[in-house]
Amino acid sequence: MTAPRQLHLNAFLMNTGHHEASWRLPESDPYASVDLAHYVELARIAERGTFDSLFLADGPVLFNRVGQRPSGALEPITLLTALATATEHIGLIATASTSYNSPYNLARRLASLDHLSGGRAGWNIVTTAGAEAARNFGLDEEPAHAARYERAAEFLDVALKLWDSWEDDLIVADKAAGVWGTTARSIRPGTRGRTSVSRARSTCPAHRRVTPSSSRPAPRTTASGSRPGTRRRSSPRSRRSRTRRTSTPTSSPGRGRPAAIPTTSRSCPASSR
Numbered sequence: 001m002t003a004p005r006q007l008h009l010n011a012f013l014m015n016t017g018h019h020e021a022s023w024r025l026p027e028s029d030p031y032a033s034v035d036l037a038h039y040v041e042l043a044r045i046a047e048r049g050t051f052d053s054l055f056l057a058d059g060p061v062l063f064n065r066v067g068q069r070p071s072g073a074l075e076p077i078t079l080l081t082a083l084a085t086a087t088e089h090i091g092l093i094a095t096a097s098t099s100y101n102s103p104y105n106l107a108r109r110l111a112s113l114d115h116l117s118g119g120r121a122g123w124n125i126v127t128t129a130g131a132e133a134a135r136n137f138g139l140d141e142e143p144a145h146a147a148r149y150e151r152a153a154e155f156l157d158v159a160l161k162l163w164d165s166w167e168d169d170l171i172v173a174d175k176a177a178g179v180w181g182t183t184a185r186s187i188r189p190g191t192r193g194r195t196s197v198s199r200a201r202s203t204c205p206a207h208r209r210v211t212p213s214s215s216r217p218a219p220r221t222t223a224s225g226s227r228p229g230t231r232r233r234s235s236p237r238s239r240r241s242r243t244r245r246t247s248t249p250t251s252s253p254g255r256g257r258p259a260a261i262p263t264t265s266r267s268c269p270a271s272s273r
Contacts, residue, residue, distance in 0.1 A: 008052045008053075009049075009050070009052055010052060010053045010054070010055050010093070011042070011051050011055065012055045012057070013039065013043075013054060013055065014057065015033030015070050015073065016033065020065075020068060021069070030070060031070075032070070033070045033071075033072060033074070034072070034074055036079070039079060039082075039083060040082075040083060040086045042054075043083045043086060043087050046090060047087050047088070047090040052090070053091030053093050053122060054080070054090055054091065054092055054093065055093045055095075056073075056076040056079065056093065056094055056095060057124075058073060058075070058076045058094070058095040058096070058097075059095075059097070059126075059128060059130075059133060060137070061130060061132045076094035076095055077094045077096065077110065077113055080092040080093075080117075080121070081113050081116055081117075084116050084117035084120065089120075090120065091120050091121075091122055092113065092117055092120050092121055093121075093123070093124055094113070094121070094122070094123060094124065095124040096125070096126070097126050098127055098128075098148075098151055098155040098156070099128045099143060099148050099151060099152075100136075100137050103159050104158075107158070107159040107162040107163060108162075108204050110123055111162075111202065111204040111205070111206055112204055114206070115207050119207045121207075125152065125156060127148035127149060127151070127152050128148070129145075129148070162202040163202065164206070165201055165202045166202060166205040166206060167182070169182075
């Protein structure tokens with residue numbers, strides 16, 4: 001007998017809703033995009049509805065037309081960490097760019113979210129196209145398409161090695177002998193050369209659960225070619241979608257890599273407090 005197929009539901013949350021006029025509804029809060037209580041309510045509704053996960057799109061640039069709809073957004077990993085304390089079972093998927101992050105720092109933040117949520121973290125991998133985003137990090141133009149995907153492939157490889165740099169039996173926790181653990185192994189340099197980390201040890205051990213796709217205890221990852229700001233037909237508050245398995249970025253020839261240089265450009269409005 002054929003096993004019944006199972007439908008997985010993912011809630012794609014976008015401030016007051018995907019429809020550009022959703023903030024104008026009488027019951028909508030025009031400041032909801034930076035209101036934690038708003039996202040807590042949506043997360044709990046999705047969890048009660050037995051959704052598998054929450055998904056937050058992101059980009060280091062203002063995509064929406066500020067004059068017509070709420071713009072800007074909270075940083076996804078920070079927001080999902082807060083939502084982890086308000087939920088129990090639902091998956092928490094953050095979008096994070098491989099072009100404008102460092103592998104070591106992002107891997108640490110995602111591993112931290114995975115621990116604090118009890119193993120519910122997910123990473124939507126994007127390379128972030130667009131000259132405006134590049135300018136926010138001190139670049140005159142966006143890196144070439146091939147260069148972005150070359151960096152993404154190596155970035156993911158380094159992140160996986162960082163999550164795997166703590167052996168399963170590394171933590172001994174022998175109180176009588178006074179031995180907490182053995183030395184975490186170093187990761188080896190990346191093989192593609194442009195963005196590799198020469199030697200590094202993760203400061204955050206991977207969560208001890210095991211992912212369905214491998215024996216590696218680490219946040220789940222997906223790859224995406226879309227970016228925030230794409231117009232979609234959807235309900236005002238949230239969008240239901242089927243989760244799908246996608247491939248990770250592949251290496252391809254390219255030139256150069258972006259440097260993360262802080263600027264004063266904002267993608268999230270400052271608090272009024």
